[in-house]
Amino acid sequence: MSHQLGSEEEFKTTIADYLESLPAQFSQRVFSSPAACLAIFRLISTVGKQLIMSMLYLDTSLRLQDVSQWARTDCQRMVRGKIHQLRKLQLVTEEHGNVSLNPVFRTQLRNALTGGGDFSSFGTPFNGTGRDTRITRTQLAQYADQKWEAMLRFMVGRQDSSGESVVQPPAESVRSILRTAKLMEDGENGMAITNSGFQFLLQDTQSQVWTVLLQYLRQAEMQQMDVVEVLNFLFQLISLQLGRAYSAEPLTSIQRRMLGELRDFGLVLQDDQRPLCFYATHLVTMLSSSSSTNSGANSTNSKDSVTELPTSQQGELAASSSHGYIILETNCRIYAYTDSPLQIAILGLFVRLVSRFSNLVTGALTRDSVRQALSQGITADQIITFLTANAHPQMQSRVPVLPVTVTDQIRLWEQERNRLHPTHAHFYKDFAQKQDFDRVLRYAQDIGVVLWASIEKRQLVVTRQVIYARFQRLLLCVIRVLPWAYRDVRVRDLIVR
Amino acid sequence: MVEPVESDPSLLVVVLDVNPTAWTRSPLALNKALQQIVIFINAYLALNPENKLVVIGASKRNCQLLYPSDSTVDAAHDIQVYEQFRPVDVKVLSGVQAMVSQVTVENINSLDEQQSLMSRALSMALCHIHRVSESQTGKIWSRILVLSAGEDAPREYISLMNSIFAAQKMSVLMDICKACGQKDSVFLQQAADITGGNYLKVNATADESLLQTLMFTCLADHYTRSIINAPGSALIDFRATCFCHRRVIDIGYVCSVCLSIFCKMAPICSTCHTKFSFKVVRPDRAQGNSLATPTADMSSLELK
Numbered sequence: 016m017s018h019q020l021g022s023e024e025e026f027k028t029t030i031a032d033y034l035e036s037l038p039a040q041f042s043q044r045v046f047s048s049p050a051a052c053l054a055i056f057r058l059i060s061t062v063g064k065q066l067i068m069s070m071l072y073l074d075t076s077l078r079l080q081d082v083s084q085w086a087r088t089d090c091q092r093m094v095r096g097k098i099h100q101l102r103k104l105q106l107v108t109e110e111h112g113n114v115s116l117n118p119v120f121r122t123q124l125r126n127a128l129t130g131g132g133d134f135s136s137f138g139t140p141f142n143g144t145g146r147d148t149r150i151t152r153t154q155l156a157q158y159a160d161q162k163w164e165a166m167l168r169f170m171v172g173r174q175d176s177s178g179e180s181v182v183q184p185p186a187e188s189v190r191s192i193l194r195t196a197k198l199m200e201d202g203e204n205g206m207a208i209t210n211s212g213f214q215f216l217l218q219d220t221q222s223q224v225w226t227v228l229l230q231y232l233r234q235a236e237m238q239q240m241d242v243v244e245v246l247n248f249l250f251q252l253i254s255l256q257l258g259r260a261y262s263a264e265p266l267t268s269i270q271r272r273m274l275g276e277l278r279d280f281g282l283v284l285q286d287d288q289r290p291l292c293f294y295a296t297h298l299v300t301m302l303s304s305s306s307s308t309n310s311g312a313n314s315t316n317s318k319d320s321v322t323e324l325p326t327s328q329q330g331e332l333a334a335s336s337s338h339g340y341i342i343l344e345t346n347c348r349i350y351a352y353t354d355s356p357l358q359i360a361i362l363g364l365f366v367r368l369v370s371r372f373s374n375l376v377t378g379a380l381t382r383d384s385v386r387q388a389l390s391q392g393i394t395a396d397q398i399i400t401f402l403t404a405n406a407h408p409q410m411q412s413r414v415p416v417l418p419v420t421v422t423d424q425i426r427l428w429e430q431e432r433n434r435l436h437p438t439h440a441h442f443y444k445d446f447a448q449k450q451d452f453d454r455v456l457r458y459a460q461d462i463g464v465v466l467w468a469s470i471e472k473r474q475l476v477v478t479r480q481v482i483y484a485r486f487q488r489l490l491l492c493v494i495r496v497l498p499w500a501y502r503d504v505r506v507r508d509l510i511v512r
Numbered sequence: 513m514v515e516p517v518e519s520d521p522s523l524l525v526v527v528l529d530v531n532p533t534a535w536t537r538s539p540l541a542l543n544k545a546l547q548q549i550v551i552f553i554n555a556y557l558a559l560n561p562e563n564k565l566v567v568i569g570a571s572k573r574n575c576q577l578l579y580p581s582d583s584t585v586d587a588a589h590d591i592q593v594y595e596q597f598r599p600v601d602v603k604v605l606s607g608v609q610a611m612v613s614q615v616t617v618e619n620i621n622s623l624d625e626q627q628s629l630m631s632r633a634l635s636m637a638l639c640h641i642h643r644v645s646e647s648q649t650g651k652i653w654s655r656i657l658v659l660s661a662g663e664d665a666p667r668e669y670i671s672l673m674n675s676i677f678a679a680q681k682m683s684v685l686m687d688i689c690k691a692c693g694q695k696d697s698v699f700l701q702q703a704a705d706i707t708g709g710n711y712l713k714v715n716a717t718a719d720e721s722l723l724q725t726l727m728f729t730c731l732a733d734h735y736t737r738s739i740i741n742a743p744g745s746a747l748i749d750f751r752a753t754c755f756c757h758r759r760v761i762d763i764g765y766v767c768s769v770c771l772s773i774f775c776k777m778a779p780i781c782s783t784c785h786t787k788f789s790f791k792v793v794r795p796d797r798a799q800g801n802s803l804a805t806p807t808a809d810m811s812s813l814e815l816k
Contacts, residue, residue: 053558061518064559065736070557072724090739128554130597 031058033229035103037242043103044243046120049127050137051250056124059104063097067106067116069125076115137250141260141292150294152258155284159296162281164357165224167216170199170208171360186279196230210392216361217393217401226299227280244269252283253302263291281477339407345418347380352407363380364388364400380421385428439479440466446473516653521562523644523654525637526553528578529691530569530608531628532617534662538692540722545691546608548723549659553604554597555731558693561596564652566640567604569611570633572625577636578607627665630658630700631672638678647683653734655685655709657726661692664699666758678704685737686708687730691722698749698760710742755783 034042034055045051056064069085069330070077079098085095098114101107106120168187170193184190190206193199198212208216215223228249235245255261263271263285274293277283284294327426340358342350349366353359362368365388368378388398403416410416446452452473459465459477467476528549535542556751557563567579581603618625634656641654656679679686686707688700690766691714704711710729714722728751754775765774780787 056558057561059734061559061733062739065732065740066560066729068555072720072727085740087739087741093739127596128551128558130601193765 025156026433029058029103030225030229033232037105039105041243043117045246045250046117046123048247048250049123050254051247052120052123053127054129054250054253055104055106059101059106060097061363062094063101066094066097066101070107070114070116071121074185076110076113076206077107079114082114138255138261139265141262143290150258150260150284150286152297154259155294155296158284159281159298162279163220163298164355166193167279168357168360170212170216170362171357188276190278192227192230192234196226196284197235198226213364213388213391213393214397216364217397219400219404221301224282224302228302231276240269245273248273252277252295252299255300257300259293259299260286260292260294263293339405339411341381341402341405342407342410343402343417343421347421347424349378349380351376351378361401364391365393382428385425386432389429389432393426396424438466440476441479442474442476444472444474449473514651516738517651519736520653520733520735521560521564521650522733523564523566523641523652524556524639525566525568525654525656527568527570527630527633527637527656527658528604528608529571529628529630529659529661530611531571531626531662532612533622533625534628534692536617537626540691542608542612545659545722546605548582548720548726550601550604551723552726552731553600555727557596557600559731559733564644566601566637566644567600567607567634567709568633569608570628570630571611571615572628573615574611575629575633575636576607576611577640578611579603581607582812596735626662627668628660628662629668629674630660630662630665631668634658634672634679636677638675638682638684641682641684654682655687655734657687657689657730658700658703659689659691660697660700661690662758663695664697666760669699669753669758670755672699672703676706679703679707685734688712689714689722689726689730696749698751700749702750705748711748712743723788 016036034045037045042343045055047182054361056067059067066082079095082098083091083095102109102114106117107114108117113198162185166189169185169189182383190199194206196211197209198215199206199454201207215226218226232242232245232249236242244267251339263274266274274283274285277299278285280298281296282299284296286294298425335339340352341362342352344350351358351362352375358369359376362376362378365380365385366378367381367384368376370377385398390396399417399422406416442457443455448456452470452475455474456465456468456470459468459475464477465475466478526549528546530542532542535545537697538545553565553567557565562756563633565579566577569576569578579600637656639680641656645652676686684707687709688697688704688711690697690700690712695715696711701711703709712725712729714725732740751762752764752773754764755772756774756776756778759775761773761775765777766772766784767774767781767784769786770781772781772783774782794803
């Protein structure tokens with residue numbers, strides 16, 4: 016149980032948490048690049064962004080009270096929370112109740128908006144020869160998806176006993192990341208997927224890429240690499256333009272090494288003929304988008320002429336909406352229009368697969384299949400979000416997307432497993448007199464700490480919280496008023512599991 | 513009514529008044545103002561990668577779509593700016609330049625020359641918003657930012673009001689930023705009030721004060737506006753213009769059938785051709801089913 020909770024928390028760790036953990040002098044160096052500032056800016060919440068933008072061109076510092084006055088009365092607490100978050104990220108400094116933007120961050124974010132400052136931070140385009148061999152976006156997308164799916168298939172591969180040809184193990188750098196992220200561990204016959212690995216598979220591609228990148232950062236830290244340089248390069252990659260060739264010449268040796276390692280994940284593409292030229296793939300450029308997008312296997316540049324969005328987001332969005340392949344019926348039957356062994360293997364985690372055709376797999380959600388998934392550490396919410404994200408376009412048009420009966424049933428199956436709730440508590444027994452017990456019980460009920468009580472047995476279980484201290488005092492009061500009871504009231508602490 | 517969610521993208525239509533005659537009277541030069549607006553646009557695009565933008569230029573004689581436009585930007589060189597910003601910046605700046613060069617500045621003091629085709633630009637903006645929100649799969653929240661420099665054009669009153677009410681119906685916010693001119697714009701003030709946006713008159717003498725004002729009040733999307741207070745607006749002039757001479761009036765006559773406003777009594781309504789019976793207007797028999805009655809605009813009374 017405790018292991019499960021731990022791994023879940025691990026997944027919640029975001030890049031923001033990582034930045035918070037950096038010491039001040041490190042983050043100052045991270046902020047020295049406009050690209051990093053812009054990427055960090057995009058990671059924070061909408062209200063936080065507005066607060067930063069409001070302060071960006073103010074030269075004086077503001078009183079903290081005034082800033083929270085900007086908010087409507089019912090939202091002031093929330094805004095103060097946001098300021099606190101910004102402070103933890105070291106974007107905002109606070110002195111004597113005055114808040115102002117971090118000066119380095121302010122200058123570089125201004126530079127990012129006006130196009131000044133260190134101009135190589137958004138990448139240097141490749142101006143070499145051989146323009147005719149340019150790689151198209153479709154090629155890039157194919158390359159990235161192929162690499163990424165190879166990794167995912169490697170993760171599920173060991174479980175798959177359908178006689179599929181043995182999955183090619185990915186490069187050593189990929190395997191070591193999977194191992195240190197505890198997504199897979201070394202077993203008797205090769206590497207085996209862990210519980211967190213199962214959870215990882217059900218996430219959308221964007222979260223998966225973040226998980227891998229965070230792990231990469233941690234590993235870089237362990238290998239004594241300069242974290243700031245690694246971080247800055249990651250942020251630079253995120254802000255690169257899809258489908259354009261960039262030069263690797265101005266990069267440092269660490270960054271070139273990163274390029275080689277990230278290539279194994281399909282995050283960047285390096286041309287074999289032109290080693291100094293690299294491309295960023297959609298896996299990494301989509302990270303600057305806040306909404307979750309699916310892997311765009313067919314992400315062509317289907318541009319909407321009206322709004323001509325500068326990045327490729329639109330093409331990806333269009334791809335993701337046409338990418339859904341799962342139909343779920345109210346009777347828990349599932350039809351998945353897919354022939355990808357990876358998608359079938361992922362479905363197999365929580366679906367009892369019944370039959371397979373050339374482009375269709377059918378199966379059903381049963382109590383056993385879902386419980387098996389739950390026992391592997393997958394949560395009901397993860398199953399539901401996975402099904403929602405990959406629902407067939409015909410299902411997407413309905414509100415809600417999935418039949419309520421099925422989602423409720425999946426949640427009920429999860430609750431079945433969670434019947435016990437551990438709470439820290441104290442157990443009191445052996446009250447000598449009924450009126451003592453009644454008095455204590457009434458007080459405990461008034462302050463709302465009773466977990467369980469039996470009047471016949473004169474026994475009482477109360478929660479162990481802050482309130483408890485007051486309860487203890489009352490107990491002593493009772494004892495003082497009724498001195499004869501003192502001997503008989505024996506207090507015994509017990510942790511009820 | 514759908515509530516805005518944090519992750520919803522927005523669509524911003526910026527209507528730029530680029531009438532050179534009006535800008536000559538402004539303490540802030542047009543190119544300085546443009547620089548600040550481009551930074552504001554970049555900031556808007558930085559907020560959310562899915563944010564969409566339309567820029568429309570409005571001048572004396574014509575309105576033009578500056579962004580998105582068909583002209584391609586040479587992408588090969590100069591990478592100092594984030595890739596997403598560059599085409600927008602280049603197109604807006606070159607588009608405004610082209611528009612300004614088309615018009616000659618003459619008769620600086622003529623009131624007519626200082627008026628831009630605001631209602632036409634707003635109708636264009638609303639058409640674009642409609643088109644984008646129809647083509648979008650998810651919800652997109654739209655708003656219009658008008659950067660106005662010229663004076664109100666009374667001849668545009670009816671069409672302007674129509675587009676304002678259309679915007680209100682489409683739940684499109686209209687932020688108005690009056691960059692120069694001594695007088696407040698009566699019509700645009702009403703536009704901001706009706707649609708729930710902000711009306712700001714910028715004291716543009718100081719450097720970057722326009723940018724700071726824009727960042728502070730006009731950058732917030734629908735979601736943020738439900739959390740952060742908008743600066744309170746002063747008293748708003750709700751006066752209307754008459755349909756016959758396009759004059760802004762305090763007290764006028766209202767046709768009881770189509771609600772057209774006239775500054776002089778007329779026997780026949782020019783809009784709906786209703787014939788008024790003048791017998792009932794006489795004060796002694798004024799009560800009952802009067803057809804044409806002198807009415808005072810309620811809001812204009814409040815102002816006095």
